[in-house]
Amino acid sequence: MSWIDRIPLGILLVLAVWMAIAPWPAVPEPHLVEKLRMLGNGTLSKPLDWFDLFWHALFPALAVVRLVRMRRAG
Numbered sequence: 001m002s003w004i005d006r007i008p009l010g011i012l013l014v015l016a017v018w019m020a021i022a023p024w025p026a027v028p029e030p031h032l033v034e035k036l037r038m039l040g041n042g043t044l045s046k047p048l049d050w051f052d053l054f055w056h057a058l059f060p061a062l063a064v065v066r067l068v069r070m071r072r073a074g
Contacts, residue, residue, distance in 0.1 A: 004066050016063035019056050032056040 021030045029037075035053035038044040044053065 001065070001069070004062060005069060007062070007066065009066065009070075012059065012063050012066055015059040019059045022056065030056075032060070 020032050023031060031052055035044060035049060035056060038049060039053065044050060
């Protein structure tokens with residue numbers, strides 16, 4: 001997983017925030033929140049919805065992994 005450490009942190013954080021709050025404007029709510037709510041309700045059934053959840057959660061998840069790895073490395 002050293003490839004995660006090579007991603008510039010600033011770019012990763014910008015992408016994470018961007019994908020977490022997309023689309024612009026986030027009305028009525030960002031896609032990530034909508035898809036997580038659908039997952040919790042058990043209504044996330046279409047392949048496009050699963051792809052959307054994966055795509056919008058990818059960069060925030062990578063940012064969390066990167067920050068945890070940085071913290072553990074000291």
